[in-house]
Amino acid sequence: MYEQRTAGAVGLGSDEGLSPAELAAKYGLTVSGARPGLVEYTHLLWGRRHFIVSYATARLTAMYTAAKLGQIWQVMTPLLNAAVFYLIFGLLLGTNRGIPNFIAYLCTGVFVFQFTQSAVLAGTRSIADNLGLIRALHFPRACLPIAFTVIQLQQLLFSMGVLGVIVLITGEPLTLRWLLIIPTLLLQSVFNSGLALFMARIGAKTTDMAQLMPFIIRTWMYLSGVFWSVSTFSAKAPHWVGILLxxxxxxxxxxxxxxxxMTSVHASALPQHVWLITAFWAGLVGLGGYVFFWRDEEEYGRG
Structure with a gap:
């Protein structure tokens, strides 16, 4: 027993004068919650893909449990928004002039923009609203904003069935162009995920951003041709304004x-090289938001 105490004392004495970093290196200690490299982080995130989908599905199921109509609200919410916009902008302000099949045009814009709107708003609050989960479990924090984007994608997929019926009822035929829905949704999902990750980091640092974002998103919606024709407006606006839009x-x-x-929307109404521009936005925002979020990985849940 005496020899053990002596050995222990000698061991302790040999550590005197060493800095905390040197002690950690000597005994192979690592920082708890340290940010891994980007490649390793991506590998860890991919390993949590089942958790992301399960978490998103559970949150979506629980979201409407207190409402009597339950999951029907996933479809009713964008439909009611479209009805309000049709009343105000279509009937009262007359923005439907020059737009063939304005009902399908409006509903498509509302459903698609709400996907981005909801993903950004949920992403902004994803860290601040889940501090208990973050502090209790160790996992890549990017799981949360991505999971909330998956929730909004699941809601949109429910709504797309109703949107398809609206489009058909209003006189649009079922064509092979409907297959373009798949790459469009994939690119938008990447874009929305990156934007949600970007806003998640900002929202984690500045909690007031969650209060400000609805006003920013609403302004963005008014500039995005949800209920008015960009081509009609661009014809009367300066050329540079049309390009920005x-x-x-x-x-x-x-x-x-x-x-x-919609066959009533022709290819001439789309910007030149539209798929290249869309892929550029998805890649820039998706990858940029992911790296921006990853760089602050160690700070989420602290304080």
Whole structure:
């Protein structure tokens, strides 16, 4: 026993004068919650893909449990928004002039933009509203904003069935162009995920951003041709204004979905090289938001 105490004392004495970093290196200790490299982080995130989908599905199921109509609200919410916009902008303000099949045009814009709107708003609050989960479990924090984007995608997929019926009822035929819905939704999902990740980091640092974002998103909606024709407006506006409007990613996703569903929307209404521009926005925002979020990985849940 005495020899053990002596050995222990000698061991302790040999550590005197070492800095905390040197002690950690000597005994192979690592920082708890340290940010892994980007490649390793991506590998860890991919390993949690089942958790992301399960978490999103559970949250979506629980979202409407207190409502008597339950999951029907997934479809009723965008339909009611479309009805309000039709009353105000279509009937009272007359923005439907010059737009063939305005009902399908409006509903498509509302459904598609709400996907981006809901993903961004949920992403902004995803860290601040889940601090208990973040502090209790160790997992890549990017799981949360991505999971909330998956929730909004699941809601949109429910709504797309209703949107398809509306489009058909209003006189649009079922064509092969409907297959373009798939790449459009994939690119928009990447774009929305990146935007949600970007806003999640900002929202985690500045909690007031969750209160400000609805006003920013609403302004963005008014600029995205949800209930008015960009081509009609651009014909009367300066050329540079028209170019800026055509580069608006939310407007591009709206127009691509309308082109996919409606034969009354022609290819000439789309910006030149529209798929290249769409892929650029999805790649820039998707990858940029992911890296921006990852760089602050160690800070989420602290304080």
């Amino acid at each position: 055509q580069l608006n990613p939310a407007l591009i996703f709206n127009d691509l979905m309308r082109f996919s569903l």
